[in-house]
Amino acid sequence: MRPRVWIPLALVMLLSPLSAMAEVVQLDRIVAVVNDDAIMHSQLERRVAQARDQLQANNIQMPPEQALERQVLDRMITEQIELQMAKNAKLSIDETQLNSTMRGIAQNNGMTLDEFANKLEQQGQTLAEVREQVRRELLIRQVQQDRVASRITVSDREVDRFLAQRGGNSNVAYHLAQILIAVPQSPTPDQVAQAQAEAQKLYQQLQEGADFQQLAVAESDDAQALQGGDLGWRQAAQIPSIFADVIPDLSKGEVSEPIRSPSGFHLVKLIDTRGGDSGQMTRDQASQAIFQRKVNDELEAWTQEIRASAYIDNRLDNG
Template sequence: MRPRVWIPLALVMLLSPLSAMAEVVPLDRIVAVVNDDAIMHSQLEQRVAQVKSQLASSNISAPPEKTLEHQVLDRMITEQIELQMAEKGKLNVDETQLNATMRGIAQNNGMTLDQFADRLEKEGQSLAEVREQVRRELLIRQVQQREVANKVTVSDREIDRFLEQAGQNSNVSYHLAQILVAVPQSPTPDQVRQAQAKAEKLYQELKSGADFRKLAVSESDGGQALKGGDLGWRPAAQIPTIFADVIPDLTKGEVSQPIRSPSGFHLVKLIDSRGGDGKQISREQASQAIFQRKVNDELEAWTQEIRASAYVDNRLDKQ
């Protein structure tokens, strides 16, 4: 069986039109209200189907249907808030940028754009639908760039300190994954205790042999939950500050005990590591690494802030 092509996940699909004299189709319903916008059940169903396909292609077992629906809807709500911010800020994606990104996606799948379009058609999608998905993702990146990355600075003193502390092992990289048990902004002591207890319970499940990726999909509150918690490869300098003292001491495949941050409690898994061959990185590389680490530190907190300031009515379990 041919592998399915990879496309970015994004908010997709309008409600399909009903044809006259067709069979009776159940009415669609609202599953979430996000400020002045609504997310429909049909949109959620389409997104869940996409996520299932992505999980299957990565050999990750999908959690129960209801659990997956909650995880996917939570991500859709955050995306909707970010898209509203893009609209309010009059951000846009021009055709040149969009076309270049589409060609890049096709090339990453080993195809020309025409071949990519043909494959999508065979899988029941159109190039126009995927273009809209990608356009929305690019808008979200612009919002994150404007609201988070553009406000991050790196000083010469920070670069000097980093190079001094890293010494000859500054080019080490780690492949990480995480499960985040989030706490709300300004949590009560009871909310913190509940989150910590849940994190400890998940840690014990992992120690007893639970599958990390499946547990991340079903339980993590992080933005990478639907990827099995995978954070990808990160240079040592880009590791979030709260992880910096823990990750180097983990062995391959080991999971940390819960790590407290303003966002909640993190269970971090070291999938693999590389580098550490004694070569020292340049000042420019150090600056880029520190910049990205600071962006990573800020992004989760910023996401919590925009969620807290938005009006969200999650109706998934109300009907």
């Protein structure tokens, strides 16, 4: 079914006769206020439909509808804060960069840009809609680069220590997934205990055979929740510091017990391992690995920080 076209309510009210206004208002409603911006139910519906298609394409079991809506809206709220930061910083994406990224996406799908546009139309989307989504993602990456990556440094001493500890071996990589139960900034003991109990409950469900991806979609506070918690492949040198002592001891398919970090409690699944020979890491490779690990360590905490400083009124459960 083609997604419903949404027209901004303010514009509808200008164009519609007064007698139709009550009916129009009923078609849409605000599900969240983020600082000075509103997220409409129609916007949420479109994103939920996209998430549902993505989960089906990745063969991830569908969580309950309310859990999926809650997860998608939470992601939208974070994105809105990041986009507001991009606007305030006067960041922009030029057409050359956007066009190049769109061509790259089409090529990764084995298509020309025209073929990609036709495929999108068959699926009920337009190239213009996808361009706007990609533009937003690129802006968010710029914000993260500006606020997180730009403040990270790697010293020569860190590189020396890193190479000495690992004997230069750079070839072990892990395919990881996680479920994060977050705690707020400066949490009370009760909040920490509640998050720990929730993480422990999920760990027990996993031990009893629950599906990790489905639980991640429904329950995780991580940005990768809608990908079933999949973190992709990470070189051993790039995995977050808090995981470094746990992951090498996991068997394929095994899930760690809850791991505490400043962000909350993590359940980490080792999906697969590759590499492990004696290839030597250069100083530049070591520096980049340390840098990426620090980014991974900082990003979750930064996301919680910006959410804590924003005005958020989530109305989904009240609608």
